Amino acid sequence: MAENFQKGSMFVGEGVTLKGSFSIPETITIAGTVEGDITAKEVSIAVTGVVKGLVRADVVDICGEMHDSLISNKSLFIRSTGLMIGSVKYEELEIEKGGRIEGQIDKVATQPDLTNSN
Numbered sequence: 001m002a003e004n005f006q007k008g009s010m011f012v013g014e015g016v017t018l019k020g021s022f023s024i025p026e027t028i029t030i031a032g033t034v035e036g037d038i039t040a041k042e043v044s045i046a047v048t049g050v051v052k053g054l055v056r057a058d059v060v061d062i063c064g065e066m067h068d069s070l071i072s073n074k075s076l077f078i079r080s081t082g083l084m085i086g087s088v089k090y091e092e093l094e095i096e097k098g099g100r101i102e103g104q105i106d107k108v109a110t111q112p113d114l115t116n117s118n
Helices: none
Strands: 010-012 017-019 022-030 033-035 038-045 050-062 065-078 083-095 100-107
Touching: 022 033
Parallel strands: 010 022, 017 033, 022 038, 033 050, 038 050, 050 065, 065 083, 083 100
Antiparallel strands: none
């Protein structure tokens, strides 16, 4: 059964509540509830998932609920069933019809490309 799990990833099942700060090297999928801060490469919040805290990730996909603060360094997807309440910083944003954001929304400040300077 262990071969079904991706190394460096985490799954929070429906009905499960976790509290604390989590640093996930790869992907976290949340179908339950997480109360606390999450840092990961990718965060996926399922329809039944709820996150209350600060989330920092390259890619965030919200089908459920996200409350508090979110920093998405690459792509943020708010699906038709998704709800984001709080402060959002993003690089790229896609919201499906029915998806909602309530709060402050800002684009992540991009760093200048120093590799092409003369």
